[in-house]
Amino acid sequence: MTATADHPLLEPGEKILAEIRPDRGRYWRDHGVMAVGLMALAGLVLWATGTPYPAIGSLGAILAVGVRALYLSSETLGLRWVLTDRRVILPGQRSVPLLELETVRTLLGDVQLITRSGDKHLLKHVADGAGLVAKILQARERRAKRRAD
Known part of the structure; x- marks a missing residue:
């Protein structure tokens, strides 16, 4: 999928794995x-x-x-996060590369992302926090494997 008005931050060849919205x-x-x-x-x-x-x-x-x-x-x-095969795109034109994620965990009804540099991001009020954590970790593992090959 290429960059569109709906996904302005996508890089060439980047694939969307999931769109996450608050429940x-x-x-x-x-x-x-x-x-x-x-x-x-x-x-x-x-x-x-x-x-x-x-x-x-x-x-x-x-x-x-x-x-x-x-x-x-x-x-x-109205918030929206996008999980791609390379990163998590956050609201406000920011993103976190998957390989920079140190910790991904549930925190009450949210999912917390912590980068290697210590930056923290919260995906708020997600319906299935544990499932989302698993998706993000799986995408990070696939990205690391592709990088190693």
Whole structure:
């Protein structure tokens, strides 16, 4: 596939292996878990400090996370990452060569990429984090093998 308006960063001969987008269900589940965790933390802190109405703080935490989730949903759910046979193309015209990846792992509902130089990138709210990690590692191994041949 050659460079197109939809994939402006593809090099000649580069092949797309997968397009990765955030999963809407995963996005809302992640924010639900965050809301419940912050609700409990806020209630506990307010109860420990002797506040007479710790439930109000808990409700505030849930509302804050909900408003944040609504505000950021269109931006976050519009992200796209592209896995090619050479690299991972990130939003914003950046990319990470597969052979530069030191660590690829799941991190809660996300996939974290860490390069040899220590740069960290997050593929947020992916539906199958473990499956994506396996795809990226497999592509990296194939790239390394081709380089060695």
